[in-house]
Amino acid sequence: MSEDMNVKSQFVFLxxxxxxxLFLLGFISGHEQTRIGQAAYQNKGKVxxxxxxxxxxxxxxxxxIKGEGVGQLGPALNDKQFFQTRITEVGxxxxxxxxxxxxxxxxxxxxxxxxxxxxxxxxVMAAWNLDYxxxxxxxxIADLTAFVLNWEANAMGRVAxxxxxxxxxxxxxxxxxxxxxxxxxxxxxxxSFHDLKSEGSxxxxxxxxxxxxxxxxxxxAESYIKDSVLVPDRLVVExxxxxxxxxxxxxxxxxxxxxxxxxxxxN
Amino acid sequence: xxxFKQPEEFYDIGGxxxxxxxxxxxxxxxxxxWCQPEAIAFSNTxxxxxxxxxxxxxxxxxxVLLMVYYAPTPAEAYQSVILLExxxxxxxxxxxxxxLGGECMVAVVVLHMLRVFVTDSxxxxxxxxWLSGVGLLLCTLFxxxxxxxxxxxxxxxxxxxxxTSMAEKIPLIGDTxxxxxxxxxxxxxxxxxxxxxxxxxxxxxxxxxxxxxxxxRVTRVNSLSLPPGKSAVKPKVRFFPTxxxxxxxxxxxxLLVLVMISYAGYQAPLENHADPTHTPLHTQAPWxxxxxxxxxxxxxxxxxxxxxxxxxxxxxxxxxxFAGKERKHIFKRPVHLxxxxxxxxxxxVATMLGTAKYGVSLHPVVALVQKFLPEExxxxxxxxxxxxxxQGVYQSNKKIDFNSLDPQFxxxxxxxxxxxxxxxxxxxxAQAESILIVEDWQEExxxxxxxxxxxxxxxxxxKTEEAVSYVYQKDPSASSKTGSGRE
Numbered sequence: 001m002s003e004d005m006n007v008k009s010q011f012v013f014l015x016x017x018x019x020x021x022l023f024l025l026g027f028i029s030g031h032e033q034t035r036i037g038q039a040a041y042q043n044k045g046k047v048x049x050x051x052x053x054x055x056x057x058x059x060x061x062x063x064x065i066k067g068e069g070v071g072q073l074g075p076a077l078n079d080k081q082f083f084q085t086r087i088t089e090v091g092x093x094x095x096x097x098x099x100x101x102x103x104x105x106x107x108x109x110x111x112x113x114x115x116x117x118x119x120x121x122x123x124v125m126a127a128w129n130l131d132y133x134x135x136x137x138x139x140x141i142a143d144l145t146a147f148v149l150n151w152e153a154n155a156m157g158r159v160a161x162x163x164x165x166x167x168x169x170x171x172x173x174x175x176x177x178x179x180x181x182x183x184x185x186x187x188x189x190x191x192s193f194h195d196l197k198s199e200g201s202x203x204x205x206x207x208x209x210x211x212x213x214x215x216x217x218x219x220x221a222e223s224y225i226k227d228s229v230l231v232p233d234r235l236v237v238e239x240x241x242x243x244x245x246x247x248x249x250x251x252x253x254x255x256x257x258x259x260x261x262x263x264x265x266x267n
Numbered sequence: 268x269x270x271f272k273q274p275e276e277f278y279d280i281g282g283x284x285x286x287x288x289x290x291x292x293x294x295x296x297x298x299x300x301w302c303q304p305e306a307i308a309f310s311n312t313x314x315x316x317x318x319x320x321x322x323x324x325x326x327x328x329x330x331v332l333l334m335v336y337y338a339p340t341p342a343e344a345y346q347s348v349i350l351l352e353x354x355x356x357x358x359x360x361x362x363x364x365x366x367l368g369g370e371c372m373v374a375v376v377v378l379h380m381l382r383v384f385v386t387d388s389x390x391x392x393x394x395x396x397w398l399s400g401v402g403l404l405l406c407t408l409f410x411x412x413x414x415x416x417x418x419x420x421x422x423x424x425x426x427x428x429x430x431t432s433m434a435e436k437i438p439l440i441g442d443t444x445x446x447x448x449x450x451x452x453x454x455x456x457x458x459x460x461x462x463x464x465x466x467x468x469x470x471x472x473x474x475x476x477x478x479x480x481x482x483x484r485v486t487r488v489n490s491l492s493l494p495p496g497k498s499a500v501k502p503k504v505r506f507f508p509t510x511x512x513x514x515x516x517x518x519x520x521x522l523l524v525l526v527m528i529s530y531a532g533y534q535a536p537l538e539n540h541a542d543p544t545h546t547p548l549h550t551q552a553p554w555x556x557x558x559x560x561x562x563x564x565x566x567x568x569x570x571x572x573x574x575x576x577x578x579x580x581x582x583x584x585x586x587x588x589f590a591g592k593e594r595k596h597i598f599k600r601p602v603h604l605x606x607x608x609x610x611x612x613x614x615x616v617a618t619m620l621g622t623a624k625y626g627v628s629l630h631p632v633v634a635l636v637q638k639f640l641p642e643e644x645x646x647x648x649x650x651x652x653x654x655x656x657x658q659g660v661y662q663s664n665k666k667i668d669f670n671s672l673d674p675q676f677x678x679x680x681x682x683x684x685x686x687x688x689x690x691x692x693x694x695x696x697a698q699a700e701s702i703l704i705v706e707d708w709q710e711e712x713x714x715x716x717x718x719x720x721x722x723x724x725x726x727x728x729x730k731t732e733e734a735v736s737y738v739y740q741k742d743p744s745a746s747s748k749t750g751s752g753r754e
Contacts, residue, residue, distance in 0.1 A: 045739030161707035
């Protein structure tokens, strides 16, 4: 093939390629908005899923595994009142998202609700942002915020899930060794329990098994023990009122340790 | 009739006849007016030099566009990549083309050097061309390495952290050099900015200078080398429009293919945000550096991670000194042929050794948990349809009515149970049981917990390995749209 013929065929090829390029550009342009929408949607899901893992690792011991709140430790977040009236209640001028983010960033030095002031202490929530001495990066706090906000549909009753009982499967096998350790580290300062003798002013718990189930009508023994740790003001045994023999229970336990110690003192 | 008339005025430099107009313009000057058909035939060059330039230009154009959105700070870098993917029209395409183009560029630069070596085009008058080519290879590899850090995800952070840790092993200056590279004891704001500036300013600047020398040597001084044993023939082919048009066509065709590959499913990887406090279970170098990761398994990091690559580099630089007076194809140079084969075998074996398969082996139970619920990227359950993940407890030692489950989910659970049975058999465990719990957690979020109970010997301690993961709805068309969380 002569050079001129070659050039002519190259021109034809160029025209075909340009037409193909135009077609491909049109095709991609037509789908780009859909792709962006899908990518943004998936990214939001990914952000919430990452936030869920962070919540699981850092927040559930105070706010409950499903945001239901834990006694006097932390308020419920999966809660209608939280989504409807919380920012008005505290006079927050920004959005709920800003409020959650700011709270996680800075913590709460002074409680806004006395019930959550926590055993005579005003320091109710630590700062979580790395900049303020916490363990989380700003992007992680954004993930956590997205996860907390995603409870809205549940809190407002728009979706409801069937509860799956998995506690028995996932509870660590209770051993007296583990229960003894948790008791010694967290309770022995105030309470005696059989051979574990305390010099503290709290009641001796050696016979708690016999009385726990009957202290509060309608409440079982395990629930009573947990409540006594989490909401110590709810029922104070006569002779142990605050100010007389010291403060209420000051132990701050993880969910797992609370379960372990409850089983330990009851078994 | 000829379509393009020859210019009337010419001048002669070193036997290369050029139009007088070439004196006036840089590009007219640097490009040859004529090419030998044999010198540009695909069977002789495989267009590898052209491909290097094509991918370089692709990287340049897509890189400049990515720079518009990229923010080189640890707090913003990852988010700016997310922004590209989720808000910028064609942002994802640009990122994928940049990544794909970068990988192709490394491959074609290496292949181009191999072709030049095979055709004995590195000695004598080709020496400077070869040396500038070695410099271009180095620039390409450092560009790939520095660019790898920029997304600031776990993959990038740890691969580059481990890569730079090799420098620690250099006697006397190792620690200082590592601190200079990372901008501190570990990568942070300073290190990211250093790598960013290397990637967008210093390395491209050096590369374009070297490319200018290389290109000038190839087109002006060496007059596009002919293969060994071939001599110049007539008629020559005009550069413009014949060669120029074919190069434009080839570029356009390649671009179309790359766009189609990107659109067909190629994804530039992006793991979770970089976390200096959490080392991932597997850290793997990009495929073009796996040979180096594999080489480290042969022995000391200093010997195999520093000395060996440095020796190879030195060998490339001094290679022109060992070139014969007469150019010969590699099949007529048995020593070179054997060395080349040994080198290629070494690259392949070292690359294989660098893969995760030959990496630090995980405990088999951990490996099983990671297979189904990996801590980075998505696992099989994340790829399954969200609606197929039915809430419930699934235990390998209890009977399950698989017919009541979605076939896709049932298949995954069966795979998990089969893997648990294999785990027990292959590792001679006394007991192994897997429990998978799927819970509806939030709107469009499900929680997956996988727990493996195992006992290594009868009457031994019962041990447990557990992982938790959250799965999200990926299909917006299947969204329940009851809440405002995802909107």
